[in-house]
Amino acid sequence: MKSETFTYEVKCRSCRSKFNVQLFESHDKNLFMVDKKDWYCEPCKKKYFAEQAEQRTKAQESSGFPQITGTDKMISWAVKIREDLLKKVDYLQKSLTFGGEAEKLASEKGFAGLFEEWRKETEAKWWIDHRNMTVRDISKRVAEILNPPA
Ligand SMILES: [Zn+2]
Numbered sequence: 001m002k003s004e005t006f007t008y009e010v011k012c013r014s015c016r017s018k019f020n021v022q023l024f025e026s027h028d029k030n031l032f033m034v035d036k037k038d039w040y041c042e043p044c045k046k047k048y049f050a051e052q053a054e055q056r057t058k059a060q061e062s063s064g065f066p067q068i069t070g071t072d073k074m075i076s077w078a079v080k081i082r083e084d085l086l087k088k089v090d091y092l093q094k095s096l097t098f099g100g101e102a103e104k105l106a107s108e109k110g111f112a113g114l115f116e117e118w119r120k121e122t123e124a125k126w127w128i129d130h131r132n133m134t135v136r137d138i139s140k141r142v143a144e145i146l147n148p149p150a
Pocket of ligand 1: 009012013014016040041042043044053145
């Protein structure tokens with residue numbers, strides 16, 4: 001049996017290396033977790049996040065968005081935020097209805113302006129600072145771009 005130190009040895013699902021984890025539930029619960037959970041060692045986790053970030057960067061580059069600069073951790077977070085914000089834009093655009101062709105063109109112009117602004121934001125920090133931007137905020141910004149405050 002394991003000791004009462006709450007440290008358990010698990011095997012990384014990806015590279016099969018063994019490593020220790022500390023768990024804080026009852027011993028029975030812990031053993032269940034050790035058995036059932038998919039464990040990944042730190043290097044594999046890091047690699048996984050780096051790959052995710054790279055895939056997101058590539059997908060966003062194909063929509064004309066530049067590379068983000070910052071630390072690896074910040075970049076990984078920022079590209080996830082940018083992905084979420086682009087999804088919000090998509091959602092917003094799909095929810096819009098127009099009274100006519102002129103309205104539709106104006107809206108397209110507004111979103112193009114928004115993307116132009118966003119494409120200039122290459123620092124991870126900017127995206128992290130704007131992570132709580134809602135669909136409503138985006139809609140407001142598009143309206144401001146179309147009708148700049150005097
Ligand atoms: Zn591993």
